[in-house]
Amino acid sequence: MNNNKNNTPSFKDNLIRARAHIIFMLALITAFSLVIFLDNASFEDRVVSKANVKKVIDLEIPPKRELSPDEMQWAKIAWRYFENNTNEETGLANSANAYPSTTLWDSSSYLMAVISAKKLGLINDIEFNNRVTKFLKSMRNLPLYDKQLPNKAYNTLTLEMVDYNNKPIEKGLGWSALDIGRLMVPMNILVWNYPQFTRQVKDITNHWDLDAIAKNGEMFGALNENGTTVYLQEGRLGYEEYAAKSFQLIGLDVTSAIDYTAWLEFVNIDGVNVPTDTRTPAKFTAYNYVVSEPYILDGIEYGWDQLSKEFAGRVYSAQEAHYKKTGKLTAVSEDNIDQAPYFVYNTVFTDGKEWNAITEDGTDASEFKTLSTKAAFGWHMLYENDYTEKLINAVSSLNDPEKGWYSGLYEKTGKPNKALTANTNGIILETLAYKKTGVLLKP
Secondary structure, X not given: OHHHHHHOXXXXXXXXXXXXXXXXXXXXXXXXXXXXXXXXXXXXXXXXXXXXXXXOOOOOOOOOOOOOHHHHHHHHHHHHHHHHHEOOOOOOEOOEOOEOEEOHHHHHHHHHHHHHHHHOOOOOHHHHHHHHHHHHHHHHHOOXXXXXXXXXXXXXXXXOEEOOOOOEOOOOOEEOHHHHHHHHHHHHHHHHHOHHHHHHHHHHHHHOOHHHOEEOOEEXXXXXXXXXXXXXXXXXXXXXXXXXXXXXHOOOOOOOOOOOOOOEEEEEEOOEEEEEEOOOHHHHOOOOOEXXXXXXXXXXXXXXXXXXXXXXXXXXXXXXXXXXXXXXXXXXXXXXXXXXXXXXXXXXXXXXXEOOEEOOOOOEOHHHOEEEXXXXXXXXXXXXXXXXXXXXXXXXXXXXOOOEEEEEEEOOOOOEEEEEEHHHHHHHHHHHHHHHHOOOOOO
């Protein structure tokens, strides 16, 4: 009897033997608790604890719907730009009205315009197929910078590599990772939704050395400096993640570029904590423009994820708050203008200053602050609220029905900025197609 008693495990012995199971259960409970905590924690607690952010921007996103007669007319005006500015032989569209030059970004806006025109019923299958086929053929035949990737600019009539004055340049200017990333958006749409073009798209992407863009998870562009190629990291918060998403879809490692929080800092602008990029031009050469366009494109093309939705809401809300504070309708983005210096970045924040307007080299351009037509369209088609209704009403007459939509309205003079561009008209078509059919890139 005593032997049986001695062989019976004590509570302590059982506890020791069960320790592995106990540790596992405690770990499981901790993990579940962490999941529940993270699920219930605020956006700021989880993502931006380093910033003093007091509220989450939770704006309603209305569902897709049929376009009104006025909106269909707006789409026809935007499409008229491309009817006037597409070269019959090459299938490429001019970046600016009657100016036979284009960038990869503006060519992307044209291809997105063609896709949007098809979705809106502005063109039939035959015209759609003809335009896309010609465009892709020219993309395949472009002379490449260093025989790797497309140059920053081309003549739309001859396909020659050119500089920004549309003058032939034998070696080229270099390539832009952001521009090529933008082009991968409509390329992805074609592959997923219009498989008749898959072979042409694959031929292009196999011909281009796309691997040269991605290194250590970041995106790199190339720059011709006196005949020598210099590689520079490209992208700042907003544009960087937008372009990286399309590269991720084709299998490039852009894990650093797609990280919204890597260089994140919030700046309080008119009562809204706006996401900005801490990389300063003094140290990192490029400016950190906070503008509407990348967030609008992210919403209508990819469909926002949690972070991009939050950040877009903050960028938009700062502009609405600025209107309430100043009485000035505000929808800012980068735009061509119809006078020197011809291109201006109208920003929520850049180079340490809020509501800053500068040229690409950082020169002050405050006198050219503009209500951007494409930004007004984008925010309205995404949010459709009282403020965006004011924006769309303010820009709804900024067009020539026979030429297309003007880029905006000068804040100082109240006069139209009559620059006519592929980017403005292409994005307007995209926003209207989004409103009717929903998110444009649907794998």
